[in-house]
Amino acid sequence: GIQVEQSPPDLILQEGANSTLRCNFSDSVNNLQWFHQNPWGQLINLFYIPSGTKQNGRLSATTVATERYSLLYISSSQTTDSGVYFCAVEGFYNQGGKLIFGQGTELSVKP
Amino acid sequence: GAGVSQSPRYKVAKRGQDVALRCDPISGHVSLFWYQQALGQGPEFLTYFQNEAQLDKSGLPSDRFFAERPEGSVSTLKIQRTQQEDSAVYLCASSFMDRGADTQYFGPGTRLTVL
Numbered sequence: 478g479i480q481v482e483q484s485p486p487d488l489i490l491q492e493g494a495n496s497t498l499r500c501n502f503s504d505s506v507n508n509l510q511w512f513h514q515n516p517w518g519q520l521i522n523l524f525y526i527p528s529g530t531k532q533n534g535r536l537s538a539t540t541v542a543t544e545r546y547s548l549l550y551i552s553s554s555q556t557t558d559s560g561v562y563f564c565a566v567e568g569f570y571n572q573g574g575k576l577i578f579g580q581g582t583e584l585s586v587k588p
Numbered sequence: 589g590a591g592v593s594q595s596p597r598y599k600v601a602k603r604g605q606d607v608a609l610r611c612d613p614i615s616g617h618v619s620l621f622w623y624q625q626a627l628g629q630g631p632e633f634l635t636y637f638q639n640e641a642q643l644d645k646s647g648l649p650s651d652r653f654f655a656e657r658p659e660g661s662v663s664t665l666k667i668q669r670t671q672q673e674d675s676a677v678y679l680c681a682s683s684f685m686d687r688g689a690d691t692q693y694f695g696p697g698t699r700l701t702v703l
Contacts, residue, residue: 507689518677520631520694527689563630567689573644574619574683576692578630
């Protein structure tokens with residue numbers, strides 16, 4: 478099945494710093510989503526981005542489907558950005574929408 | 589509008605007990621998914637419903653796990669004869685489309701602890 482790898486596994490930032498999180502996937506995809514899992518465990522949708530570039534405030538994401546990777550950019554980080562960021566993909570040949578998650582990047586933003 | 593809700597939020601079971609976990613998807617969403625998240629891991633797919641039809645149950649770890657969505661709305665995940673390895677957070681997600689390639693919205697999860 479499709480493999481999803483995220484890097485780095487852990488990241489510590491000072492408040493105000495910028496960061497880039499990466500997601501590599503091993504096959505063509507129908508769907509790619511970025512999530513933020515907050516300390517209470519809630520998975521919050523950040524982007525639905527199987528291809529192209531999107532921006533939402535301090536966050537932006539780019540997926541280059543032909544090269545099988547996606548990047549999540551966080552600018553001017555805040556302590557509330559702390560948590561685990563997951564990339565999840567739906568394989569192109571899957572008909573049901575099942576998402577395969579990466580292992581996540583755990584981000585800690587220090588004041 | 590209301591998001592995906594799950595109940596209970598926390599469940600403690602003694603080994604061997606049966607448990608039932610409930611998911612209320614977003615109104616009008618056709619697709620419903622269950623995922624299992626072990627501590628420190630990403631969620632893993634369990635099963636998928638399109639309306640009331642269970643189209644994919646390839647992720648259910650054993651025949652002790654059973655899911656249903658009889659009227660195409662609320663879903664229940666049942667675990668029989670719980671084991672310690674069943675301890676995890678169980679997440680439910682729903683999406684509007686019936687063929688994937690759509691945003692999935694997740695509920696807050698049910699944290700199951702089996703003693």
